[in-house]
Amino acid sequence: MGKTSLARAALHHTDTCTKFEHRFFVSAEAATTAVELAALIGLHLGLEPGKDLTRPVVQYFARQTGLCLLILDNLETPWEPILSRGGVENFLSLLADVEHLALMITMRGSERPGQVLWTPPFLHPLQPLSDEASQQVFEAITDNSHVSKETTQLLAFTENMPLAVDLMAHLVDHEGIDNVLTCWKAEKTAALSTGHHRTSNLDTSIALSYSSPRIAHGARELLRLLSILPDGLSDAELTKSSFPISDIQFCKSILIATSLAYKDTKSRLRSLVPIREHIQQFSPLSEALVQAIRKSFHHLLALYQKQHGTHLGRIFTRITANLANLEEVLQRGLHPGSPDLSETIQCVLSLNSFSWITRDHQTALLDNIPFSLCDH
Numbered sequence: 001m002g003k004t005s006l007a008r009a010a011l012h013h014t015d016t017c018t019k020f021e022h023r024f025f026v027s028a029e030a031a032t033t034a035v036e037l038a039a040l041i042g043l044h045l046g047l048e049p050g051k052d053l054t055r056p057v058v059q060y061f062a063r064q065t066g067l068c069l070l071i072l073d074n075l076e077t078p079w080e081p082i083l084s085r086g087g088v089e090n091f092l093s094l095l096a097d098v099e100h101l102a103l104m105i106t107m108r109g110s111e112r113p114g115q116v117l118w119t120p121p122f123l124h125p126l127q128p129l130s131d132e133a134s135q136q137v138f139e140a141i142t143d144n145s146h147v148s149k150e151t152t153q154l155l156a157f158t159e160n161m162p163l164a165v166d167l168m169a170h171l172v173d174h175e176g177i178d179n180v181l182t183c184w185k186a187e188k189t190a191a192l193s194t195g196h197h198r199t200s201n202l203d204t205s206i207a208l209s210y211s212s213p214r215i216a217h218g219a220r221e222l223l224r225l226l227s228i229l230p231d232g233l234s235d236a237e238l239t240k241s242s243f244p245i246s247d248i249q250f251c252k253s254i255l256i257a258t259s260l261a262y263k264d265t266k267s268r269l270r271s272l273v274p275i276r277e278h279i280q281q282f283s284p285l286s287e288a289l290v291q292a293i294r295k296s297f298h299h300l301l302a303l304y305q306k307q308h309g310t311h312l313g314r315i316f317t318r319i320t321a322n323l324a325n326l327e328e329v330l331q332r333g334l335h336p337g338s339p340d341l342s343e344t345i346q347c348v349l350s351l352n353s354f355s356w357i358t359r360d361h362q363t364a365l366l367d368n369i370p371f372s373l374c375d376h
Contacts, residue, residue, distance in 0.1 A: 002126060002162035003106035007071050010104070020102065021066030029074040034087035037078050041070070058094045061101045068101045076107040080213045089115040108209050109258040125259050128160035128272070137162070141169035150177045157184055159272040164202055167192040188277040206278045212258050219254040221245045223271060225289055226261060227279035228332070230324035232270030243292050268321070291340070294329050297322070298343050301350040319354055326351055327365060334368050345369055 031037040042053035158164035255261035333344035
């Protein structure tokens, strides 16, 4: 989301340069323990290599006379594993005890290390850019201030993730907007993954979060489920669901803590488009889980049909909140080999009835029903 860029901007800001006599920026992603983290910092400080530089690093900062700023970038790598977390937090607490040392960290997710008295107010995880800001970034990179339908469509694919916007704009600047649009439709996030580093490869950046030690099996299954649900899921749908995911509320908390999912303005659990596309490509949902969500939608539309198409009450609200979900999940069941094809087609007809009543047009799913069916 641009954590490193934001930290570097803070490091070089004139106010920071004026206040802090000594400033250090250390990338912590190569460290896996507190000892390795201390070694990386010691390397930046010019200390002699040693078996454990934890104390020498702390002593170095304690000896300085002017104010010091230490930025530890991507600290989640050594902090996330349970076995190394305690040691990292102890090391951070020693650094925080140095009175004239300011400590700044960047991490993926919304959690922060304990044993440190962090300065309030606590900053919330970085959010996507606004539409206007994304457009400004796009214009600054492509030198094109003309807002077109194609530009709006490309930026919609990024859901205003800073890294995705940046990579998309550079690709457009090099390849042209029509070529990039065609490429995205065919390759999805692979189109923005030409490099090998997290700052130049969208898939690499997302994969780093997905491979976090905090992401248990159930959380991965829930993220896979969200990858085919553009509208996300409400708390009620999570609680009352029959999805084969154990402790689903805990899994939700993990995804929010690692910023792989978020609560939208309607309190629905969702995942951003680039993350959903990445998961569909590299860790797709099992057919059993697809069938589970499809059956729940079949039941919802059957209730709607039973009430003779009335658009009143909770059923209307639930269908409205899940329109994009319904279209995505039903579309996946519209193929001749689907085990519940007839039921899916009946649901498409029910959804079409709902669409005529509420939006005065038919659903595009009608055009996707296969013509060659055994069950005429």
